[in-house]
Amino acid sequence: MSRSRALLAATAAAASVCALALVPTSASATVSGDVVVNEVYGGGGNSGATLTNDFIELHNNGSTAVDLSTWSVQYISAAPGATTTWQVTALTGSIAPGGSYLVQEAAGTAGTQALPTPDATGAINMSGTNGTVALVNSQTALTCKTAADCAADTTVHDLVGYGTAVVHEGTADAPAASNTTSVSRDANSTDTDQNGTDFSAGTPSPVNSGSASASPSASASASASASASASASASPTATAGTVRIHDIQGTTWISPLNGQTVSNVPGIVTGVRASGSTKGFWIQDPNPDSNPATSEGVFVYTGSAPTVAVGDSVLVSAKVSDYYTLASGTTTANTSNLSVTELSAPTVITLSTGNALPAAIVLGPDTVPSTYAPDLGGGNIESTPITPTRSALDYYESIEGMRVEVDDARVVGPSDSYGEQYVTTKPTEKVTYRGGTELTAENATPSGRLEVVADNGTNPEVSVGDTFTGATIGTIDYSTYGGYLIAATSLGTVKSGGIAPVAAKAGSAKDLSIATYNVENLAPQNADSKFAALAQGVVTNLAKPDIIALEEIQDNTGATDDGTVAADQTIAKLTTAIVAAGGPQYSYRSIDPVNDQDGGQPGGNIRVVYLFNADRVSFVDTGAASVNRSTTGTQVYKLHGEPALTLSPGRVDPSSYAWTSSRKPLVGEFSFKGKPVFVIANHFDAKLGDQNADGRYQYPQQTSALQRTAQAQILHDFVQQILAIDKKSDVVVLGDLNDYQFSPSLTQLRTGTGDGTGKSILTDLISTLPVNEQYTYDYEGISEVLDHILVTSGVSKPVYQVVHVNSEFANQTSDHDPQEVQFKP
Structure with a gap:
């Protein structure tokens, strides 16, 4: 996956206004206005106890739900020594405003009464009399062991020391507890950061999130x-x-x-x-x-x-x-x-009841301004007045929460697993040849594009080019991932646009065919159906390319972070599926990355891999087997007057800062009918961390672009070294470059200068297509380019095709579309 959404998709979230908001962190020395430690009991299961388990109860004094999925409760003994460590119980879910949250800890051998159903479960054996409990907005164990150090730790959200604990808030500990008493706050869960006055000892009274009496304020x-x-x-x-x-x-x-x-x-x-x-x-x-x-x-x-x-x-x-x-x-x-x-x-x-509803605002082709967002030099739009005629963002803010209607809305972004899809209110705006809406310049988001989510959770499973005929009606909301949407109370009737997967035209036997395909975190643990679908795409839609550069091949244990880096099982499962689909038995070349150094899904160790049909093309293996190719870069040198590589397969400058937490390029020399072809497969740094194009900072900062531009410069210089020996060399640079054809990084790759003033040594083939065909990906309803094939001038008369099989469809095998070039070396 290439855009920020790819990482976020791991977290199931409704694409609607999210009152389930995270709250800014606070140190333990700051009064907590939201979630606090409300009650602590460490005598569970001890002699004389009624309850069988220790517990920690939280309470939310705030007016908004708080997401606890990255939080924890932690415990340390009353007088920690040099080797004493905090014990951690990870939390899940959220805590409602005015609600409670119960964490069950270790059990003893006594007691007759179980706790109410806990919201989280740990195994911490807390002292029944003295100790410290912290609420932490991370799941990393604390290291502080004094009250001052813990007060300075910004991950500590709240803290209570009871009995004789060294670590506590305020000037004194909460009272000591016992096997029959807990320490708890008053009925209003008051927090003044004075443990000695905020807490008192009394009968344990655990309350979970489902209890009717979860919170005095909620009850009130x-x-x-x-x-x-x-x-x-x-x-x-x-x-x-x-x-x-x-x-x-x-x-x-x-x-x-x-x-x-x-x-x-x-x-x-x-x-x-x-x-x-x-x-x-x-x-x-x-x-x-x-x-x-x-x-x-x-x-x-x-x-x-x-x-x-x-x-x-x-x-x-x-x-x-x-x-x-x-x-x-x-x-x-x-x-x-x-x-x-x-x-x-x-x-x-x-x-x-039964009143007529206010009339819906009809969003026609001319209703929303043609400018999506104003250029504020990176400034915060929220510091400016709402000006409905200035931009689409302004306009939608001016009608936030109001009823709107879109008639005969064409789908420009397919349904995802959350039932989110995108339509356009401007049917003639930057239309692709298959019915999408295209991005044609930086910061030029099509202003007609608008997300639609059925408020009852219905997933219509629409694809690009389909139409919601009639009226789609709902209220203007804002997505968890950013961007305005219609929370639809009714959807128009779906009419199919009839698009079908593209099948590439097979080249002649005299032509070499090379494809690139991001297969989206492919691992042996994926369903067999994914491997079968990918294989069918290679055989039928890509017409059995001679060489395929694959991106996002994971190691043999997938996302399990166990130190495994080999991917031979992943590759074997795919090549076997290709044979079963009627394709050739592909050979492969790959270089295993250093564990956890190449970014992507944690533990997955994604990398680029070559598949090639050895009956059609041969791989030129060079370099000693003993060389560590993960960390040693290949070099270009002259051999018999022709360019050659010291390592093939090899990596391009893998130790450069430009590849930090990013995939390293894989370069290999192939021979087709006795003629050398250099192929450089890539997966550039993703757009993670960039500001939201639908958000408050306009235009948004794209901090990730700096790393991609540095990566592009390294590749440009590498290609230049090959051409310096033979300017007619056939060099193909391809892969998921995570950037647009008009971006500074692609300009840097082609010309060696971000402003394009340098001489171009590569042709980006996507730019040779008609404008309405220049896309390889559909991101939140925008057809755009992330995947590229670039060639040197030695590549004569290339035939280039983007093979749309995924990004425009509701049911996808990958989120990227592959592409292919055919030429005669």
């Missing part, structure tokens, strides 16, 4: 809600407050009322999300103001299945919050996503 909220509902029934004269939705949304990206509590905000329920991690509903004011910059809709986050229905007229009292939808591993501080204004911890009064 539920009671208030019930009371409000009762009052609505008894008092039909309940009246709206003074604040309206457009006051909450305001003319700024962050609500002018952010953090404040609002009362009896009126609205009509326009959509309900009763499943997933972000349960809630949308309301819209049927009486809008006259300002086009202020939205009339807003999401109400409930955290549980809402009891309202579409068409209800309601009054909502809640806290106004601007949330940043966060993917795994990000926090509010480091995400480049835009914020979403929501109402949280609501109480709801239903005034009436």
